Amino acid sequence: MTDLNLMRELATEGRTRILLLVLDGLGGLPMTPDGPTELEAAHTPNLDTLAARSICGMSMPVAPGVTPGSGPGHLSLFGYDPLRYEIGRGVLEALGIGFDLQPDDLAARGNFCTLDAQGLITDRRAGRIPTEVGARLCEKLRQIHLPGVDTFVEPVKEYRFVLVLRGEGLCDGLTETDPQQVGKPPLPVEPLRPEAAPAAKLLNRWMAEARGLLTDEHPANGCNLRGIAKDPGLPRMPEIYKLRCGAIATYPMYRGVARLAGMEVLPTGDTIEDEVETLRRHWADYDFFFFHVKKTDSRGEDGDFEGKMKVIEHFDALLPDILTLEPDVVIVTGDHSTPALWKAHSWHELPVLLWAKHIRPDGVARFGERPCMAGGLGHIHHTDLLPLAMAYAGRFAKFGA
């Protein structure tokens, strides 16, 4: 597993450029035992040509059998062991809606719920109320003012919202209120360390006031707070790797995770074409680019095998344009697998290609799960990719005399 102190010690300044192309949820499964995966079924002449000139392999996002969410999948690609560097659920949720989270903000994921007359939870998701209802309830909860801190209540989707506390001395290390079962009341927030006691007190006061404001609502007459967390304060990529890092992504979540890693997030449009244009415009300004394609994952989650194929083909058609920028190192992979067959993320390894001017050829001539299993990189870990890219970019000094 990557030792960030070692990375810091080896990294050198340079003018070479690394391009990390992430097709979200790229990995797939065949719909029938002998069939192709989404990537194998897609017509990808440009990826295939690049694969033939690259060293290929299979890359593990977290650990065997462990299905990552978007946070861990990307942390891993950015070189952070996701089992060591966790991003709290509240923070991820805030990033996911594009909330401009500050380093000292305390963020919680909120769930509206249904309480009975005794205050016991009867439905942890308040009957999955429509998003508009959730938004109206958030509006109501914004009336709560806590002494010495600003509060933000932002709707997410259905029964979900984000609560952010902003102020001095808010420490994390706090328990959740959700008892994770019906028939129990929401629990008080408890501090897990003495410094977190003031924040616990504020959150419990907020919960009490929220209960008062929601009392006449139905079915969402209560709420819970989960994953109360702060920006994990990751060591930042520019400081570890001496890279100027730019991120190009169309969805807030990925921009947010990139920002936590210390990347500068570049404004871009909604399409892959927009992202390529952004890459071109900023090509001179950075030496590492994280380029994120979202829709492969979206179509996988929809169970839309053909749709996922089409997104891959769309990306493939734009690849030659991207390569005219002449990066020194190109990596193509995904953060995790999202097989259309399962309509969900999965733990499966991802096909990966690494192109650089001088690689050891491995005979892999097509980009797909089966061909990459025989690739020269073998079975590696997402956290190995950035160190390999650094080495191929000539940005690592020798270790030891």
Next chain:
Amino acid sequence: MTDLNLMRELATEGRTRILLLVLDGLGGLPMTPDGPTELEAAHTPNLDTLAARSICGMSMPVAPGVTPGSGPGHLSLFGYDPLRYEIGRGVLEALGIGFDLQPDDLAARGNFCTLDAQGLITDRRAGRIPTEVGARLCEKLRQIHLPGVDTFVEPVKEYRFVLVLRGEGLCDGLTETDPQQVGKPPLPVEPLRPEAAPAAKLLNRWMAEARGLLTDEHPANGCNLRGIAKDPGLPRMPEIYKLRCGAIATYPMYRGVARLAGMEVLPTGDTIEDEVETLRRHWADYDFFFFHVKKTDSRGEDGDFEGKMKVIEHFDALLPDILTLEPDVVIVTGDHSTPALWKAHSWHELPVLLWAKHIRPDGVARFGERPCMAGGLGHIHHTDLLPLAMAYAGRFAKFGA
């Protein structure tokens, strides 16, 4: 990663023999995308025959993208995690010139430098003075006597030298004097722990006297000390593995690292033939042999693809002779890659073959980077090789009941 306590627990006495054949810098790269590597281009009928009867694979010296120096590359082959067991630069430098370093000696790598009238460094390498000048200056510095310790000043090459302090109570944990940039003066040696304070005091006194002795020299009117270190006190191979270990190497550096690992270093000549003769003469005396071929790395560092091929072919021609000794386990690999294309060490995995009487055949019929990528060992780590050899030599007990 190898757990030395586990190794110690499993190792048993025996009469079987393990032969570790290390071709320094063996791994290479093709000069053109479709071309062969040095090893693939070489005519190696004997290695190929052996590979066909062996289990093959690719072996990682340290970590993905991490290019090892000679120290870490060999430590790893000897079963020590090189990220955990580091050999200080001063120690490696002393070993490299064949200095008979004692366990309690404190060794520093010295660099002559140029100072201006204010004592600020203007050239960290003193214009790369000729080796003869460096030797004369070392002679001069031998006049310095420190209370209670012996000092040794030995020239290395050009502006480099080794300073060794020998005496009671010399602790390491000391900062370097080299500020790593021009326009600054040499820094005082600072102790990083209280026990190192006496050594720091002695070294600062030595630095002050050295400055006085060098003051009229030009351009080498100053010096710096780097990597001030002691023998890392590695757990010794004979004690961990219950192996009587002999080392055969023509260069001081490799003999030195082998000695740190607890091997007995056998006197030998300059050629591979001499080394084979040494191996034959001592065959009955040891049950593990480290056999080192240096020139593959030298030709790689020269950028001499053909020359590196020829060294491999030379070794190949001697292999049948070696095998007549009937070792029980043979490993052939390198400490790290040194592609002639790059004229430098690289991080790339090494092809490896492991021969023993009963192995699982894997269909690899040639010894080379591409064939070994498909080998039955898969992608392993240098530190895995010794445990595998122990197992194939019947020298490991069962783990657990």
